Amino acid sequence: MKALLATLLLNLLATVAAVAAPPAMRPFRAEYATLQNGSELGRTTLELRDNGDGSWTLRSETSGTAGLAKIAGIHIVETSRFRWQDGRPIALAYDYRQDGAFKQRTRQATFDWKANEVRVKEGGEYRYATVPGLIDRQSVTLALAADLMHGAANFQYPVAVKDRVEEMRYVRGAKETLNVPAGTYQTVVMQREGDSDDDRRRVARSWFAESLGWLPAQIEQADRKGDTVTLKLVSVKH
Incomplete structure (x- = not known):
């Protein structure tokens, strides 16, 4: 009986530790000058925030401020919603929207982990199976940062793209x-x-x-x- 209680207690403590484990990174807001071939064309804001419900959001917004990008009114918003698992982001939803005088583009992905399915809308609709550790393309930068923070030696990620999972190394x-x-x-x-x-x-x-x-x-x-x-x-x- 004592051995059983000890085992149950250890399992409970492990569960509590996993739930209470801090996120890999702190929230931040960073601004970048965006250049094409050395000439500045816009500004990009990258923001990481805690949603308070176990999920996090990584959002980038780029606006054209010079040259053709300004004339065309380029505006790009990319949003990733994810949760932390073992120090790495795990995808929950992804949205990309590009607006401008000459080009509009949208891309959306949802990650149904209960059904083990990714659903993508990008010039059509695509469905394929999830894999462990799957992230969206924007979250690769966050995954690299988290792995560097933890001293990782391997930097390989399964990434959800249009119609498949792509391994990025x-x-x-x-x-x-x-x-x-x-x-x-x-x-x-x-x-x-x-x-x-x-x-x-x-x-x-x-x-x-x-x-x-x-x-x-x-x-x-x-x-x-x-x-x-x-x-x-x-x-x-x-």
Whole structure:
């Protein structure tokens, strides 16, 4: 009987510890200058907030403030709702909306973990099975930051895209001193690995600063056409 009670007590304590475990990251609000091929075209705000119900929201908003982006009235809002599990985000819902004079685009995804199904609306409707640890494409940056915070050695993530789950792998690069509008930071460079020539042409790199709670001080994305979009940190509040 004593052994049974001890086992039950240990299980209860483990459950309480899991429920009471703090989130991997603190809420924040960061502003970035958004550049294309070196020329500033807009501003991006990235915000992480606790919804108070066990879920969290990561929201980015980009507005065109210069050049063609301003003329076209570019406005992009990307929202991810997720929960923390074992120090990593787990997707619950995702929404992407782009408005402008020349282009409108929407993308939505819901994650039904009871039915083990992802439902995506993007130029049509798609359904496919969930996998453990699944996240949406915006939450990759958050997953990288959380893993760096915990000293992870492996940076591989199942990511929900249009019609399937895509495995994204990143490698940890050298430390770099980075100058951005917000200041000078010691950073760790994370770069995506690609399986195909097309993946390798679409370079994705982020510079994470431990002094910022492992927030990215800079994010860079190059597309297959050779255009590069870069986000440089202007300010951050926790």
